[in-house]
Amino acid sequence: MTLTAEEILERLKEKLGDAILNYEVKEYKMGVKRPRTYQEIWMEINRDAFRKAVEAIFEIDYPHLHFIAGEDVGEALTMIYSFGVFHSHPWGEVSIVMKLDLPKSNLVLPTITDLMIGAETNEREIREMLGVEFEGLKNKRHLFLPDDWSEGKYPWRRDEYGVEDMIKHTHKSVREIRKQRGEQNG
Amino acid sequence: MAKTTYYIPVGPIHPALKEPIRVEAEVEGEKIVKVDVKRGFAHRGIEYMGMKRNAIQTLYLSERICGICSISHPYAFVIGSEKALGIEAPPRAQYIRTIIAELERIHSHILWLGVIAHEIGFDPLLFWTWKGREKVLDILEAITGNRINYAMYMIGGVRRDLKESHIKALRDMITYYWEFTEHMKEVFLSDPVYKARTRGVAQLSKEMALKLNVVGPTARAAGIRMDVRQDIPYDAYADMDVKAIVPQDIVGEARGDAYDITMVRLYEIEQSLDIIEFCLDNLPEGKILAIPNYVALLNKIKKTEGEAIGAHEAPRGEVIHYLKYDGTRDGPAVWKVIAPSYNNINSWAPLLLGAEVADIPVVVAYIDPCMCCNDRVAVVEDSSGRLLDYSYLHKKAVEKTRKLEKELGVRR
Numbered sequence: 001m002t003l004t005a006e007e008i009l010e011r012l013k014e015k016l017g018d019a020i021l022n023y024e025v026k027e028y029k030m031g032v033k034r035p036r037t038y039q040e041i042w043m044e045i046n047r048d049a050f051r052k053a054v055e056a057i058f059e060i061d062y063p064h065l066h067f068i069a070g071e072d073v074g075e076a077l078t079m080i081y082s083f084g085v086f087h088s089h090p091w092g093e094v095s096i097v098m099k100l101d102l103p104k105s106n107l108v109l110p111t112i113t114d115l116m117i118g119a120e121t122n123e124r125e126i127r128e129m130l131g132v133e134f135e136g137l138k139n140k141r142h143l144f145l146p147d148d149w150s151e152g153k154y155p156w157r158r159d160e161y162g163v164e165d166m167i168k169h170t171h172k173s174v175r176e177i178r179k180q181r182g183e184q185n186g
Numbered sequence: 187m188a189k190t191t192y193y194i195p196v197g198p199i200h201p202a203l204k205e206p207i208r209v210e211a212e213v214e215g216e217k218i219v220k221v222d223v224k225r226g227f228a229h230r231g232i233e234y235m236g237m238k239r240n241a242i243q244t245l246y247l248s249e250r251i252c253g254i255c256s257i258s259h260p261y262a263f264v265i266g267s268e269k270a271l272g273i274e275a276p277p278r279a280q281y282i283r284t285i286i287a288e289l290e291r292i293h294s295h296i297l298w299l300g301v302i303a304h305e306i307g308f309d310p311l312l313f314w315t316w317k318g319r320e321k322v323l324d325i326l327e328a329i330t331g332n333r334i335n336y337a338m339y340m341i342g343g344v345r346r347d348l349k350e351s352h353i354k355a356l357r358d359m360i361t362y363y364w365e366f367t368e369h370m371k372e373v374f375l376s377d378p379v380y381k382a383r384t385r386g387v388a389q390l391s392k393e394m395a396l397k398l399n400v401v402g403p404t405a406r407a408a409g410i411r412m413d414v415r416q417d418i419p420y421d422a423y424a425d426m427d428v429k430a431i432v433p434q435d436i437v438g439e440a441r442g443d444a445y446d447i448t449m450v451r452l453y454e455i456e457q458s459l460d461i462i463e464f465c466l467d468n469l470p471e472g473k474i475l476a477i478p479n480y481v482a483l484l485n486k487i488k489k490t491e492g493e494a495i496g497a498h499e500a501p502r503g504e505v506i507h508y509l510k511y512d513g514t515r516d517g518p519a520v521w522k523v524i525a526p527s528y529n530n531i532n533s534w535a536p537l538l539l540g541a542e543v544a545d546i547p548v549v550v551a552y553i554d555p556c557m558c559c560n561d562r563v564a565v566v567e568d569s570s571g572r573l574l575d576y577s578y579l580h581k582k583a584v585e586k587t588r589k590l591e592k593e594l595g596v597r598r
Binding site for chain 2: 028030031032033034035036038040062064065066067069071080082084087088089090091092093095097116117118119120121142143144145146155156163
């Protein structure tokens with residue numbers, strides 16, 4: 001049995017109440033000869049309710065974790081989690097995309113690896129790329145970055161912790177780089 | 187007797203895998219007791235690069251994430267972009283995209299069948315399957331101009347049209363592969379040694395598959411009816427009812443081992459042939475690009491604020507791209523790529539635990555790992571300081587196959 005996006009949203013509202021700050025049900029039409037639609041739930045939640053929200057999703061159906069992503073928006077990091085529930089039903093999969101803001105002063109989230117061990121890969125990647133700590137994550141070794149990667153450098157950050165000063169500026173011309181350094185041409 | 191464990195690193199360079207990864211195993215005799223997988227040897231920060239380029243450059247950059255699935259990443263990228271920008275590709279373009287994606291599935295699955303045959307020591311089978319694979323590569327070259335990295339897709343359509351001659355060649359190809367796949371099914375699925383060598387190896391239960399978050403044929407072999415083309419269809423897949431291929435529909439039960447995954451892949455080739463035939467029979471007429479002017483397209487992207495998920499069922503499983511356009515740049519402000527091997531490699535550590543050293547190549551190869559997508563087993567030194575390299579492991583795998591042949595009384 002599958003639930004529609006609205007029904008899932010009702011259940012989440014029941015569980016989370018005010019912790020859902022904002023939501024939207026997006027509908028997409030697909031197909032040429034027999035157009036049909038599917039829906040996605042996009043919601044913003046309070047960071048304190050994160051664990052509760054994930055548990056609520058796991059109660060509805062054992063989900064498939066699509067991805068964990070994050071964006072540096074200045075004062076905070078916006079974390080984006082996407083779960084697919086009711087996969088393996090034709091036209092039935094509903095993606096639940098959860099966004100939450102983490103202030104840079106407190107970049108900590110509870111892990112979800114106790115519910116889904118496969119999420120370890122995602123959490124380790126986010127940890128090294130954005131510097132978010134996951135409470136309860138057992139394996140904290142680097143995933144993609146080398147083991148001797150500089151401490152406190154996170155490639156996806158846009159602030160002083162970013163890697164702007166570590167990359168070679170292949171897209172800049174030699175002239176531009178020399179100008180920047182104050183060197184003379186020739 | 188005191189138990190001694192040996193440390194066996196495999197990789198990062200390993201001839202069975204086309205790309206680098208490292209598996210570190212601790213073995214007790216033949217049995218593996220501890221495993222650690224190290225990824226990241228092929229990480230080039232493509233997502234970082236994409237966030238600095240415009241959307242069209244990023245689209246072709248995404249094609250270079252992987253050579254074998256070089257249409258899967260652009261597919262997810264264009265689906266996501268079209269959802270975020272609110273544009274729809276013309277019907278003809280949608281059908282052409284589906285045809286190209288299915289051609290890629292055929293060549294990728296045959297490639298895997300050859301690799302797994304090599305891993306267990308059937309080298310003639312490797313050459314025979316790869317010879318059969320040439321046909322689909324020729325077709326792809328005729329249609330797109332390239333054997334890989336086709337540069338065919340564009341946000342809002344495709345860049346090249348299908349000609350009458352292509353359609354004729356595709357129909358010939360379908361007839362050829364129906365015959366070839368029938369033959370492959372006989373060779374792989376009925377062979378007693380192949381069966382003995384893959385039954386029960388790399389066995390993943392349905393529950394474990396869910397928990398490890400695996401996707402694609404790996405999940406389907408474990409009995410999960412999961413297929414993006416069926417769950418959230420797009421393009422021409424939305425016009426037909428694609429059904430996920432699971433072993434319980436073919437033989438009544440799903441065991442989730444290397445034999446089941448072979449079966450799933452073989453039947454999926456036939457499914458792809460059906461899909462291509464449907465697309466050719468129902469190919470709509472008309473234009474192939476929603477916004478033919480690329481400058482206008484980039485301008486539209488620059489003015490649009492939006493985000494979306496694009497998903498595509500690649501030969502190895504689900505490819506997901508998350509894209510966000512922030513209305514200030516003509517490229518994605520945030521771009522997150524999840525490739526199938528990213529999730530499927532999760533299964534290595536639990537599957538290798540308790541397995542034999544001779545099974546390492548099979549376990550490693552059975553998910554059809556793609557390191558450039560994600561980002562093999564290592565050189566081993568035993569207690570006497572002897573180096574065990576990949577050729578040794580491969581030899582062990584072949585020896586096990588030969589032993590089974592002898593036991594089963596198969597003569598070669």
